[in-house]
Amino acid sequence: MRPPRSVLVGALVFALVYVALDLNKLWALRYGADTGSFLQFLVNEAHGRGSFNHGEYRYHLQVHDSWTLLALVPLVALFPYAQTLLIVQVIAVAAAALPIAALARACGATVRAASAVGLAYLISPSAQGLAYGNFIENVFVPLFAAAGALAVRVRSLPFSLLCAQLLLGLKEDQALFLIWFGAACALWWDRRIGLWIVALAVVNGGAFVVAEWLHGAHSASPEYALYVRDPLPKLEFFVAVLAPFAFLPLRLGWRLLLGAPLAAELVFSAPWAYQITRIGTHWTASVVVATALAAAVAIARVPRAAPVVLCFAVLCALTINDTVLKPGRWPFIVDRAAYARAVALRTQTSYVHLPRPQEGVWAVAAANPNVALDLYHPGEAGYCPGFNTNARAFFASLGWGRWPDDTTLCGGVAVATTSGERRR
Secondary structure: OOOOHHHHHHHHHHHHHHHHHHHHHHHOOOOOHHHHHHHHHHHHHHOOOOOEEOOOOEEHHHHOOOHHHHHHHHHHHHOOOHHHHHHHHHHHHHHOHHHHHHHHHHOOOOHHHHHHHHHHHHHOHHHHHHHHOOOOHHHHHHHHHHHHHHHHHOOOHHHHHHHHHHHHOOOOHHHHHHHHHHHHHHHHOOHHHHHHHHHHHHHHHHHHHHHHHHHOOOOOOOOEOOOOOOHHHHHHHHHHHHHHHOOHHHHHHHHHHHHHHHHHHHHOEOOOOOOOOOOOOHHHHHHHHHHHHHHHHHHOOOHHHHHHHHHHHHHHHHHOOOOOOOOOOEOOOOOHHHHHHHHHHHHOOOOEEEOHHHHHHHHHHOOOOOEEEOOOOOOOOOOOOOOEOOHHHHHHHOOOOOOOOOEEEEOOEEEEOOOOOOOO
8 A cells, every 4th residue: 555656756756846836926026825824823723813814804713714724823933934834735735645645555456557657646737737727725635635545445434534624624525525525435434424414514513613603704715606607618627627537436336426525515506706717726626635635546457558548647737737837838937026025024013004915925924913914806917928929028037148129027937018118
């Protein structure tokens, strides 16, 4: 059941690469509001102020049932920086490859086949997107879910319940998922483990509902409909999630229906602030790890598919990847003066209110409880392009070559100017 050495090395390389890219993104002030909200929530908890943060303008534990994150409070108390959360995030996403590969071995896969699935998970646009996005609860879902699946496979009740409890402390929707999967486990695998997981999920879910009622709070969630909005993009999403594993999970046949609740949460959602099924976002973490686990089970039946899986994963990384590693994109260009001003806000003693387009500044300065961020307003101006595609500007920022004419800097991205002004 040991994960293959190649997966260990792959996870280490993944972690090193994305820690560097995440720090580049942070220094360029390109992280969103969620990273700042979680930083302020955990810093406030460390100082006895509860989970209130000025990104959500309420106590986060009334927004989502995320008490598992309280385990990070001592670490954030020692290192109250956004960098701390981003490093933890990348390590969590990378580490999930180990139990995924170990599950494949436990199901009878060869070392080569298990390696292919573990590496395909790391190479997939979904895992890269999770590692490169905002820090949020669901970055831990792949690790806890994969470890839990492995524990159930080897019929370890204590570790199965531990992983289930950690999942239940990430977000309230995990209670519904675990009731479903616990019932399936009780019916077709291990009655004792399955019923204990169901009971644990019911108790946790009920406690959250009661706590919300007592506080007059409501968890944050999108609206849902009984029909599918924008069916084609959602179909494309599921194709993009399956493709890095060479569509191997489809070999499980009717057993894929076990993933119906995970798919339904995305398929029947109403429009949100952004496309909820966009590949590589925190919304999709449960579907992503379920797909990887299904591939781990399936590849034990067709070990010869290992090279095909790796080829598909690499092809997807080069084409549908939504991070900086997609060909044609370059790391953000860091404005050191702008980052220094953001860092200075950490010690600001008077109240500071940042407009929403400055959420990158908020992500850096949110450790200071006196710094607040405006709420989101649709159509608000002041945002910059998503990625830097100007190689010449990137190398010029490092001192190699001349800065391109008629180009200026917008949030770490080189953009053309209309006035012909040069960056000085």
